[in-house]
Amino acid sequence: MINRLIQRIQQTNAPIVVGLDPMLKYIPQHIQKAAMSAFGETLEGAAEAIWQYNKGIVDAICDLVPAVKPQIAMYEQFGVPGLAAFRRTVEYCKSRGLIVIGDVKRGDIGSTSEAYAVGHLGKAAVGSKEYYGFDEDFATVNPYLGSDGVRPFLKVCKEEKKGIFVLVKTSNPSSGEFQDCLVLGKPLYELVGEKVAQWGEECMGEGYSYVGAVVGATYPEVGRIMRKVMPKTYILVPGYGAQGGKGADLVHYFNDDGLGAIVNSSRGIIAAYQQEKYAGFGEYGYADASRAAVLDMKEDIAQALNSR
Amino acid sequence: MINRLIQRIQQTNAPIVVGLDPMLKYIPQHIQKAAMSAFGETLEGAAEAIWQYNKGIVDAICDLVPAVKPQIAMYEQFGVPGLAAFRRTVEYCKSRGLIVIGDVKRGDIGSTSEAYAVGHLGKAAVGSKEYYGFDEDFATVNPYLGSDGVRPFLKVCKEEKKGIFVLVKTSNPSSGEFQDCLVLGKPLYELVGEKVAQWGEECMGEGYSYVGAVVGATYPEVGRIMRKVMPKTYILVPGYGAQGGKGADLVHYFNDDGLGAIVNSSRGIIAAYQQEKYAGFGEYGYADASRAAVLDMKEDIAQALNSR
Numbered sequence: 001m002i003n004r005l006i007q008r009i010q011q012t013n014a015p016i017v018v019g020l021d022p023m024l025k026y027i028p029q030h031i032q033k034a035a036m037s038a039f040g041e042t043l044e045g046a047a048e049a050i051w052q053y054n055k056g057i058v059d060a061i062c063d064l065v066p067a068v069k070p071q072i073a074m075y076e077q078f079g080v081p082g083l084a085a086f087r088r089t090v091e092y093c094k095s096r097g098l099i100v101i102g103d104v105k106r107g108d109i110g111s112t113s114e115a116y117a118v119g120h121l122g123k124a125a126v127g128s129k130e131y132y133g134f135d136e137d138f139a140t141v142n143p144y145l146g147s148d149g150v151r152p153f154l155k156v157c158k159e160e161k162k163g164i165f166v167l168v169k170t171s172n173p174s175s176g177e178f179q180d181c182l183v184l185g186k187p188l189y190e191l192v193g194e195k196v197a198q199w200g201e202e203c204m205g206e207g208y209s210y211v212g213a214v215v216g217a218t219y220p221e222v223g224r225i226m227r228k229v230m231p232k233t234y235i236l237v238p239g240y241g242a243q244g245g246k247g248a249d250l251v252h253y254f255n256d257d258g259l260g261a262i263v264n265s266s267r268g269i270i271a272a273y274q275q276e277k278y279a280g281f282g283e284y285g286y287a288d289a290s291r292a293a294v295l296d297m298k299e300d301i302a303q304a305l306n307s308r
Numbered sequence: 309m310i311n312r313l314i315q316r317i318q319q320t321n322a323p324i325v326v327g328l329d330p331m332l333k334y335i336p337q338h339i340q341k342a343a344m345s346a347f348g349e350t351l352e353g354a355a356e357a358i359w360q361y362n363k364g365i366v367d368a369i370c371d372l373v374p375a376v377k378p379q380i381a382m383y384e385q386f387g388v389p390g391l392a393a394f395r396r397t398v399e400y401c402k403s404r405g406l407i408v409i410g411d412v413k414r415g416d417i418g419s420t421s422e423a424y425a426v427g428h429l430g431k432a433a434v435g436s437k438e439y440y441g442f443d444e445d446f447a448t449v450n451p452y453l454g455s456d457g458v459r460p461f462l463k464v465c466k467e468e469k470k471g472i473f474v475l476v477k478t479s480n481p482s483s484g485e486f487q488d489c490l491v492l493g494k495p496l497y498e499l500v501g502e503k504v505a506q507w508g509e510e511c512m513g514e515g516y517s518y519v520g521a522v523v524g525a526t527y528p529e530v531g532r533i534m535r536k537v538m539p540k541t542y543i544l545v546p547g548y549g550a551q552g553g554k555g556a557d558l559v560h561y562f563n564d565d566g567l568g569a570i571v572n573s574s575r576g577i578i579a580a581y582q583q584e585k586y587a588g589f590g591e592y593g594y595a596d597a598s599r600a601a602v603l604d605m606k607e608d609i610a611q612a613l614n615s616r
Binding site: 078182 | 340382440
């Protein structure tokens with residue numbers, strides 16, 4: 001799947017992933033009203049609104065980018081109906097040719113981590129049959145529990161030819177509280193990065209490994225260092241746009257071949273119509289506003305990479 | 309909710325939580341057959357088998373223990389139907405008077421962490437209505453992302469009078485890879501524990517805070533230290549039984565008042581009938597075997613606490 005991700009990045013010329021992190025306050029009134037009039041002001045109504053909203057965005061951007069990254073928390077908050085909308089979104093995105101990175105940040109130990117890996121990337125056995133639970137192409141994984149938590153994901157990745165992105169340095173202001181702690185003179189995130197590179201050696205695609213890393217756009221200097229620590233690791237970079245990251249900050253996350261990183265933007269794309277810059281599209285044009293925002297982001301990153 | 313947990317621990321005289329971590333291989337054949345003949349060999353069939361199995365155990369043990377801890381991964385592996393079985397299990401356990409600790413190990417940043425907190429502990433707003441998603445009483449939380457990831461849970465805990473248990477030192481063999489890293493001479497888990505104690509000061513119940521910690525039974529010496537670092541923190545102790553922890557190892561996790569810790573056993577209770585010791589109960593007596601295993605665990609821990 002890492003090979004396919006790279007191929008699609010090259011075909012679209014866009015090292016970009018769109019974060020499908022719907023909040024009700026982003027969803028245009030007409031979509032919310034239609035959903036609530038069909039299902040009432042219920043969890044099912046919220047889930048329907050999310051799904052319709054996502055579908056509009058996906059249809060508008062699926063030819064421009066290689067991948068989407070639905071954030072499962074935004075669905076999970078609406079309980080079982082919300083998770084059914086997540087499942088439906090994953091399925092639809094794949095039917096439109098998009099690679100799906102499930103931003104699930106799971107991590108546990110042994111058989112429990114294996115259950116998460118099975119649920120998100122693999123197949124669960126039921127009697128003589130096997131079924132995919134959520135069936136993303138990649139999942140994000142939390143490393144705090146150590147190798148025991150990550151290896152079950154590697155096992156499923158090998159079977160399914162899928163991949164993971166391990167949290168190394170997150171984009172939030174307090175990410176340094178534990179991640180920056182100096183251990184024998186090195187920050188913890190660097191140790192985690194070294195482990196990611198090791199795990200990746202066991203799961204190599206053509207040039208890059210199936211084991212990626214999350215390194216936030218908000219810490220460009222960290223990007224430069226981690227690029228060297230994990231040369232064959234694809235870096236998923238959150239924090240572009242709404243969180244403050246700009247294309248020029250991101251050039252060091254890429255290798256000289258122009259590969260090695262994929263930059264995420266969520267709110268900046270999916271709620272573009274709520275920004276002054278794209279307000280002209282209006283609520284009914286929200287999906288076109290998202291398309292315009294993707295085109296601008298592509299341009300910003302391409303310029304930054306060309307002028308380095 | 310921490311006050312209610314303590315009250316129930318005192319009433320049952322059992323600082324014990326039963327981990328409802330169902331795997332199909334634990335579920336007696338007659339339950340699996342009935343579920344599959346009703347729903348086929350499908351995800352729905354697996355979910356039904358899990359639910360019926362859980363119900364039998366819960367009915368057999370609900371007067372003996374204060375709490376249960378369903379591990380969501382074991383449900384999530386069966387996709388949306390599995391998560392519906394999780395929801396149903398949570399609801400049923402509460403109807404039987406049990407406190408429910410959702411072992412979800414979630415953790416993200418800002419609005420995303422808030423969405424997890426809302427989904428598991430709080431209420432999601434949909435138009436003019438509000439709904440609980442999964443509605444556990446406590447949730448486990450991963451600290452790797454720092455305070456930004458934990459504070460949204462504290463907010464919801466205050467609103468709902470619920471609580472969390474933050475991963476400090478997990479019970480698995482490789483937990484030391486990152487958690488034991490020395491930072492200015494202290495292991496990382498101790499720094500995390502200090503933060504847990506700080507977060508807890510903002511959310512105090514009577515004597516203990518709403519912010520608990522997970523410290524594995526497999527590292528008794530760590531339990532002794534962390535008991536002092538976090539004097540007002542309830543410690544959730546996984547790793548008893550199947551993972552190797554014994555009552556005698558656990559006395560240092562408790563304060564002198566006999567409170568301060570609650571010990572989890574999962575497989576050792578729910579699949580007791582598969583152990584030689586309880587094999588006499590047979591598959592049809594699986595729930596009675598679980599009851600016998602709970603009584604033995606109560607005895608083991610009570611003896612250890614009495615003889616210290």
